Structures are given as C-alpha cells and as structure tokens.
Amino acid sequence: ARPDGSIAVTLSGEAMKARAHEALSQSVEIVRRRIDATGAVDPQISVSGPDRIVVNLPGISDPERVKALLGTTAKMTFRLLDPNASPNAPPPPGVTLLPMQDNPNEKLPVRDHVDVDGGDLTNAQAGQDGQTGQWAVNFTFDNAGAREFADVTRANLGKRFAIVLDNKVISAPVIQGVIPSGSGQITGSFTAQSATDLALLLRAGALPAPLAVIEQRSIGPELGADSIRAGAISLGVGLVLVMVFMVLFYGLFGLYADFALVLNLVLMLGILSLFEATLTLPGMAGMLLTLGMAVDANILINERIREEVKRGRTALAAMQAGFERATGTIIDSNATALLAHVMLFVFGSGPVKGFALTITIGIVTTLFTTLFVSKMLMVGWYAAKRPKTLPV
Known part of the structure; x- marks a missing residue:
C-alpha cells in the first residue's frame, strides 16, 4: 500500500509472460474473427515469436481496409460528458479532452469513469436510420450491460452521453429518455463501408492490446x-x-x-x-x-x-x-x-x-x-x- 491509499501490484517474470501469452492468444482469435467477417478465402493466421502475428490473405482486393481493421483496437466505452468543464480550458481531475472522430479539432470534456463498457455488446449491425436515411450502427447489450445502460440513462436525463472508440468520440447525443431495452444506435458521419466495418469490429470484440503493422508485403x-x-x-x-x-x-x-x-x-x-x-x-x-x-x-x-x-x-x-x-x-x-x-x-x-x-x-x-x-x-x-x- 502507498501513503496515498493506493495499492501497487508487481507481477513476477513468469506472471508477465503468462499475461503476454494470454493477450497474444486472444489477439489471434479476434484477428481471425475480423478476417473471417470480411469474407476472405483461405486466410492463414499464425504466431511468430512471443509478440508477432502473421496474416496471409490470398486474393485480397483492398489490403488497406484489412490493415485498418486489424490495426484498430476497437475498445468502445460509454461515458458522460462533464457539463461544467470547458473545451477551451484545462480539464479538471477525472476529465479528459477527447477529439471527435470526424473532426479532430473539436474536443469534448469526457469523464474518465466508464459508465457502460462496450465489452457487454452482444451484437452490432450496420443499417440506415429510418428518419434521416443516414448510415448508423445498431447495437444490443447483454443482460448486465442492458441493466447498466438503463440505470445510466435513467439517472442522467438531459445530459450528453459520449460513445468513445479508441479514445475518439464517435458521437455525444443528449439522453432524451430511459432506454431499458439494452438496444441503441450509433450515428455519425458514416458511409456504408465505415458503418459496416465498425459493426464488424464491435462483433469481433476489442483487442487486449494495440496491434502495429510492422511489415506488409504483396506476393505475386x-x-x-x-x-x-x-x-x-x-x-x-x-x-x-x-x-x-x-x-x-x-x-x-x-x-x-x-x-x-x-x-x-x-x-x-x-x-x-x-x-x-x-x-x-x-x-x-x-x-x-x-x-x-x-x-x-x-x-x-x-x-x-x-x-x-x-x-x-x-x-x-x-x-x-x-x-x-x-x-x-x-x-x-x-x-x-x-x-x-x-x-x-x-x-x-x-x-x-x-x-x-x-x-x-x-x-x-x-x-x-x-x-x-x-x-x-x-x-x-x-x-x-x-x-x-x-x-x-
């Protein structure tokens, strides 16, 4: 225990290796799910060394899209905005200024506390909004996530609720009413492709650690x-x-x-x-x-x-x-x-x-x-x- 009341935990070398191996195994499975969802035929996914994943994809017509899908952690959280913080002033403790995904110059004061975790999502599908015709992503929580979502919306009517993906705000709608069903919709400046890709990432799950593409080769x-x-x-x-x-x-x-x-x-x-x-x-x-x-x-x-x-x-x-x-x-x-x-x-x-x-x-x-x-x-x-x- 520290003097400030916090607790520091130091992992042994064996524990660190076990955690790294577990993260690598989870990453391989999530990468496989993402690749399979693109419709790729005969992908070959293997582990090389303690921290590398090798992906071979024959006949891919859009490698940049695949690289973007694999390089996205897809960690989604739902957090409240701080109504008292100003985007033009240093944020108070417990609040972070996060950029909007479609406009990085615009930053919103988002609370660090995660109200609902995207890991509780059970399904996500791209579709068009029935009123505006704009592309959106419709999502559904499991039972635990649905209860948390309902509690948060019930306790914070009229407040803005940020949907954050990899520390970027996709949208920050105002909570208009209680949402007890555990279903919702993510709107933004989506195209058909970007909405489909986001739904794919949410269905496949978040990576336990970011992946960096260190080498890309096209073989004839x-x-x-x-x-x-x-x-x-x-x-x-x-x-x-x-x-x-x-x-x-x-x-x-x-x-x-x-x-x-x-x-x-x-x-x-x-x-x-x-x-x-x-x-x-x-x-x-x-x-x-x-x-x-x-x-x-x-x-x-x-x-x-x-x-x-x-x-x-x-x-x-x-x-x-x-x-x-x-x-x-x-x-x-x-x-x-x-x-x-x-x-x-x-x-x-x-x-x-x-x-x-x-x-x-x-x-x-x-x-x-x-x-x-x-x-x-x-x-x-x-x-x-x-x-x-x-x-x-």
Missing part, C-alpha cells in the same frame, strides 16, 4: 503457380481416368455420365467465379472429391439399371426403375454431406472454410447433373432409338 501469384499447376494436373488426370473407367464399364451410358461430370466441373468453376472465390489447393481438393461423389452417384444409377435389366424388365422400365431406386439413396447421402460441410463452412476458418465452400457448391451441382442431366440424355437417346436392350 507466380510464387504459388507450381502448386496450382500440380493441383490442376492431378484434377485433370483424375477426371480422364474416371471418364475412361465409366466408358469401359457402362458404354454409352458411361459416356453420358462423363458429359455430366464435365458439366459438373464447369458449373462449379462458374459459381466459384461468380462468388469471386480464389482458387486454392484445398478448393481443388474439394473439386476432386466432388467429382468422386458424382461418379459414385452415376455408378449407383447404372448398377440399379443393370439389376433391373437382369430381372427381365424392358429397356424403358429398367431405366425408370433404376433411377427411382437410386434417387432416394443419392439424395440422402448428399443431403448428409451437405449438412456436414455447411457446418464446416459456418464454424470453420481458413483452408477448411474454402474446402467446405467448394464441396457445398459441388454437392448442389452434382445433384443437378446426375439426377437431371444424365437422365435427360438417357431418355432422349431412348426416345430417338427405341432400343430393345440397354448399353450398360
């Missing part, structure tokens, strides 16, 4: 060209081998299945391009796995048709029965896989998320090409030829 795609080329070759070789297998085992119907496989691949690439997704090795692995699943579905259909032919059914009846018997199994298996990969996409991160996205798209295209395109080709061939036997 040619450095990863060899890996992508090798992946493309393996994908092509696998596709050719599968196509040859289908023709050898199932003849003309195998050729129709090959056409459906190629169309499946084209559709996957088209949808990924539509989403502006980056083609990565996990994504290519997902494509190869999807083609394998599509082949399984086509084999199942052809084997069912063979079984019906062996039972003595006519060509048309065998085709119809084969598709009917196989469709339920194909839908069930793909629905199960779809659910699993949607969960991977929602809760995963980095390469896992890219892999899950590719598989999810591939399952949808597989169902379309297998149950619709293949069937359409077979039925069209039968209508034109009217064969007595089937080429399976």
Whole structure:
C-alpha cells in the first residue's frame, strides 16, 4: 500500500509472460474473427515469436481496409460528458479532452469513469436510420450491460452521453429518455463501408492490446503457380481416368455420365467465379472429391439399371426403375454431406472454410447433373432409338 491509499501490484517474470501469452492468444482469435467477417478465402493466421502475428490473405482486393481493421483496437466505452468543464480550458481531475472522430479539432470534456463498457455488446449491425436515411450502427447489450445502460440513462436525463472508440468520440447525443431495452444506435458521419466495418469490429470484440503493422508485403501469384499447376494436373488426370473407367464399364451410358461430370466441373468453376472465390489447393481438393461423389452417384444409377435389366424388365422400365431406386439413396447421402460441410463452412476458418465452400457448391451441382442431366440424355437417346436392350 502507498501513503496515498493506493495499492501497487508487481507481477513476477513468469506472471508477465503468462499475461503476454494470454493477450497474444486472444489477439489471434479476434484477428481471425475480423478476417473471417470480411469474407476472405483461405486466410492463414499464425504466431511468430512471443509478440508477432502473421496474416496471409490470398486474393485480397483492398489490403488497406484489412490493415485498418486489424490495426484498430476497437475498445468502445460509454461515458458522460462533464457539463461544467470547458473545451477551451484545462480539464479538471477525472476529465479528459477527447477529439471527435470526424473532426479532430473539436474536443469534448469526457469523464474518465466508464459508465457502460462496450465489452457487454452482444451484437452490432450496420443499417440506415429510418428518419434521416443516414448510415448508423445498431447495437444490443447483454443482460448486465442492458441493466447498466438503463440505470445510466435513467439517472442522467438531459445530459450528453459520449460513445468513445479508441479514445475518439464517435458521437455525444443528449439522453432524451430511459432506454431499458439494452438496444441503441450509433450515428455519425458514416458511409456504408465505415458503418459496416465498425459493426464488424464491435462483433469481433476489442483487442487486449494495440496491434502495429510492422511489415506488409504483396506476393505475386507466380510464387504459388507450381502448386496450382500440380493441383490442376492431378484434377485433370483424375477426371480422364474416371471418364475412361465409366466408358469401359457402362458404354454409352458411361459416356453420358462423363458429359455430366464435365458439366459438373464447369458449373462449379462458374459459381466459384461468380462468388469471386480464389482458387486454392484445398478448393481443388474439394473439386476432386466432388467429382468422386458424382461418379459414385452415376455408378449407383447404372448398377440399379443393370439389376433391373437382369430381372427381365424392358429397356424403358429398367431405366425408370433404376433411377427411382437410386434417387432416394443419392439424395440422402448428399443431403448428409451437405449438412456436414455447411457446418464446416459456418464454424470453420481458413483452408477448411474454402474446402467446405467448394464441396457445398459441388454437392448442389452434382445433384443437378446426375439426377437431371444424365437422365435427360438417357431418355432422349431412348426416345430417338427405341432400343430393345440397354448399353450398360
């Protein structure tokens, strides 16, 4: 204890290391949440040494925005303004002059005491104000934060309440009434992008310590060209081998299945391009796995048709029965896989998320090409030829 009544606590070296390690782990998790919220595909986040975080982001079109998101601590507090302090005079004890975010030359006397902490926020979403049409951020507190927010607004009607982010005042509205719901709105000179970014930061949480960008490098795609080329070759070789297998085992119907496989691949690439997704090795692995699943579905259909032919059914009846018997199994298996990969996409991160996205798209295209395109080709061939036997 000190003579003035305060207490000084000195941490040991081991305790300091433990706190630093904890802060680093928390920072990595928050950085990961912020990166995932931007929609980045296959981000790689790792720790380098005792105090550095390395972030690799392929295919990022706006690196400055990402750097700003990572460099913002996003420590939000709600504090009352001192009505007796003057912005043009030295502030009294317990009050600090903080600049406005949209006008740094304008400073407001904000009390140091934090009335409500932004750590109690449970959600934040960007939106447009219903009356002014201006962009704003709508937020919601948890139960404890909602009670504190209601108590503060009840006890300070008519006073100005500053919303402070990293020691800058975003806005300082006058408390017009009690807010018991725990929900509020942050207004200011927001654009759609800045409101979205602020909501993203609030949802991801505040960093336990500021992050400084000490190095930024842009690496050309040619450095990863060899890996992508090798992946493309393996994908092509696998596709050719599968196509040859289908023709050898199932003849003309195998050729129709090959056409459906190629169309499946084209559709996957088209949808990924539509989403502006980056083609990565996990994504290519997902494509190869999807083609394998599509082949399984086509084999199942052809084997069912063979079984019906062996039972003595006519060509048309065998085709119809084969598709009917196989469709339920194909839908069930793909629905199960779809659910699993949607969960991977929602809760995963980095390469896992890219892999899950590719598989999810591939399952949808597989169902379309297998149950619709293949069937359409077979039925069209039968209508034109009217064969007595089937080429399976």
